[in-house]
Amino acid sequence: MSDEEPPKRRWTGKPKGGDGQRQMQTRVKNKKLDESSRNWVKRHLNDPYVARARADGYRARAAYKLIELDEQFHFLKRGMKVIDLGAAPGGWAQVAVQRGAGKVVGVDLLEIEPLNGARFFQLDLLDEATPSILMDALGGAPDLVLSDMAANTTGHARTDQIRTGALADAAADFALAHVAPGGAFVTKAFQGGLDAALLQRLKQNFVKVSHAKPPASRAESSEVYVVAMGRKSQSSA
Numbered sequence: 545m546s547d548e549e550p551p552k553r554r555w556t557g558k559p560k561g562g563d564g565q566r567q568m569q570t571r572v573k574n575k576k577l578d579e580s581s582r583n584w585v586k587r588h589l590n591d592p593y594v595a596r597a598r599a600d601g602y603r604a605r606a607a608y609k610l611i612e613l614d615e616q617f618h619f620l621k622r623g624m625k626v627i628d629l630g631a632a633p634g635g636w637a638q639v640a641v642q643r644g645a646g647k648v649v650g651v652d653l654l655e656i657e658p659l660n661g662a663r664f665f666q667l668d669l670l671d672e673a674t675p676s677i678l679m680d681a682l683g684g685a686p687d688l689v690l691s692d693m694a695a696n697t698t699g700h701a702r703t704d705q706i707r708t709g710a711l712a713d714a715a716a717d718f719a720l721a722h723v724a725p726g727g728a729f730v731t732k733a734f735q736g737g738l739d740a741a742l743l744q745r746l747k748q749n750f751v752k753v754s755h756a757k758p759p760a761s762r763a764e765s766s767e768v769y770v771v772a773m774g775r776k777s778q779s780s781a
């Protein structure tokens with residue numbers, strides 16, 4: 545399970561006439577959730593980043609991963625055009641807007657609450673039509689493509705890694721096709737990183753490619769981030 549993701553496959557939300565949180569806690573107590581879901585709930589309830597996100601008004605604790613990555617790499621610049629892939633519920637978009645992005649266009653399979661300074665689409669990045677919809681909405685090449693996309697989990701670790709790896713590869717293809725010269729690309733990947741050939745293409749097309757594990761990314765999660773800075777103007781993709 546992604547560390548941002550509640551055990552939604554097993555948890556179907558607020559029951560009729562009941563209190564969703566109470567039922568979730570009851571299920572935890574009654575051991576009706578499987579062990580990994582119970583662990584997720586326990587971790588979530590005790591996570592200082594979750595409390596901090598609530599206090600700071602962020603929609604997701606993931607916001608701190610982007611803040612920490614930007615503190616390390618300084619890719620967010622005032623006035624820039626940003627594409628946010630896998631944007632729900634909008635934590636990264638909030639950070640991009642706060643740090644002065646001129647235009648933010650986000651996409652997710654899930655609906656996203658509106659946010660001043662950002663425009664969201666409920667679409668699948670893997671659909672053929674999606675990239676051009678995003679590019680039309682942005683009205684020019686993005687200076688920064690962000691991807692925090694993660695696949696819904698199946699409970700089988702290797703399958704989950706492959707599925708999220710495929711999303712990172714799709715994000716990298718999008719970035720290679722669209723990022724403006726001098727621009728940057730940041731994506732979630734999993735230990736072992738991106739597909740080797742794709743990583744090689746990133747290295748050929750960006751001045752510097754780094755791997756990073758921000759403190760807000762849980763130590764027990766195999767997620768890492770790939771940060772590619774300085775898109776070269778001549779594409780060798």
Ligand SMILES: C[S@@+](CC[C@H](N)C(=O)[O-])C[C@H]1O[C@@H](n2cnc3c(N)ncnc32)[C@H](O)[C@@H]1O
Nearest residue numbers: 606630632633634635636652653669692693694
């Ligand atoms: C970890 S969450 C992103 C959190 C986000 N960065 C934030 O700060 O709020 C991962 C998201 O990727 C989305 N996602 C997964 N597959 C996708 C796809 N094919 N197209 C678009 N979004 C996708 C999921 O729906 C999920 O909302």
